[in-house]
Amino acid sequence: MEELIDLVGKAFVDxxxxxxxxxxxxxxxxxxxSSMLTFEGQKIxxxxxxxxxxNQLPFDxxxxxxxxxxxxxxxxxxxxxxxxxGSLQLPGEEHHLWFSQMFHLIPLLEGHFFxxxxxxxxxxx
Amino acid sequence: MEELIDLVGKAFVDxxxxxxxxxxxxxxxxxxxSSMLTFEGQKIxxxxxxxxxxNQLPFDxxxxxxxxxxxxxxxxxxxxxxxxxGSLQLPGEEHHLWFSQMFHLIPLLEGHFFxxxxxxxxxxx
Numbered sequence: 351m352e353e354l355i356d357l358v359g360k361a362f363v364d365x366x367x368x369x370x371x372x373x374x375x376x377x378x379x380x381x382x383x384s385s386m387l388t389f390e391g392q393k394i395x396x397x398x399x400x401x402x403x404x405n406q407l408p409f410d411x412x413x414x415x416x417x418x419x420x421x422x423x424x425x426x427x428x429x430x431x432x433x434x435x436g437s438l439q440l441p442g443e444e445h446h447l448w449f450s451q452m453f454h455l456i457p458l459l460e461g462h463f464f465x466x467x468x469x470x471x472x473x474x475x
Numbered sequence: 476m477e478e479l480i481d482l483v484g485k486a487f488v489d490x491x492x493x494x495x496x497x498x499x500x501x502x503x504x505x506x507x508x509s510s511m512l513t514f515e516g517q518k519i520x521x522x523x524x525x526x527x528x529x530n531q532l533p534f535d536x537x538x539x540x541x542x543x544x545x546x547x548x549x550x551x552x553x554x555x556x557x558x559x560x561g562s563l564q565l566p567g568e569e570h571h572l573w574f575s576q577m578f579h580l581i582p583l584l585e586g587h588f589f590x591x592x593x594x595x596x597x598x599x600x
Binding site for chain 1: 511513516518542543545547548549550551554556558560573575577579581591592594596598599
């Protein structure tokens with residue numbers, strides 16, 4: 351069971367950041383009206399507002415490189431909490447931005463999940 | 476409602492790290508048999524094993540300094556996800572260790588919560 355959780359968490363993370371780096375508007379498919387994003391302390395809710403925030407970030411191209419993925423089953427039946435750390439590389443920037451992000455994934459039909467909780471923070475220090 | 480979530484998240488975080496830094500064995504009161512901790516990638520479950528891990532960390536004294544706390548309601552009725560970043564200061568160490576940690580809190584009676592999900596990572600880079 352632990353291995354399945356880890357596989358599902360990793361598959362989600364790969365999918366999420368692949369979309370982010372290659373087809374950012376398509377991230378809207380991973381959220382639902384109840385979804386919440388806290389981005390660097392800014393609270394955002396709903397598919398439309400979350401999608402707008404992600405698409406309006408002040409860079410067009412980016413590359414996420416994942417360092418760690420930790421997944422656990424959540425209390426919500428079939429749900430998963432996923433904790434990610436990694437770096438964000440922007441064009442023309444010599445230094446990477448390090449970040450941590452957590453997702454609470456809730457199951458939909460047929461093995462799909464949506465993001466209920468999403469919290470993103472750049473790491474300083 | 477957002478403000479209440481933030482107050483509850485902050486109160487929990489203050490309580491958790493106060494216990495960690497001053498009475499680490501008492502952290503056992505915040506976990507339940509179903510609780511899960513992933514500590515630097517190591518998966519641990521149950522009050523006893525989580526408590527043992529925390530008490531056997533290779534330092535006695537420490538001081539957590541919190542940088543950010545982000546809280547959201549979870550799908551579990553009354554539950555809260557809390558995302559923390561900060562630094563860990565150890566005696567005799569000039570440099571701080573930066574960390575990120577997430578908690579999924581589930582309500583008990585009378586305004587108390589227990590930690591269902593706990594994921595801790597040191598930040599590198």
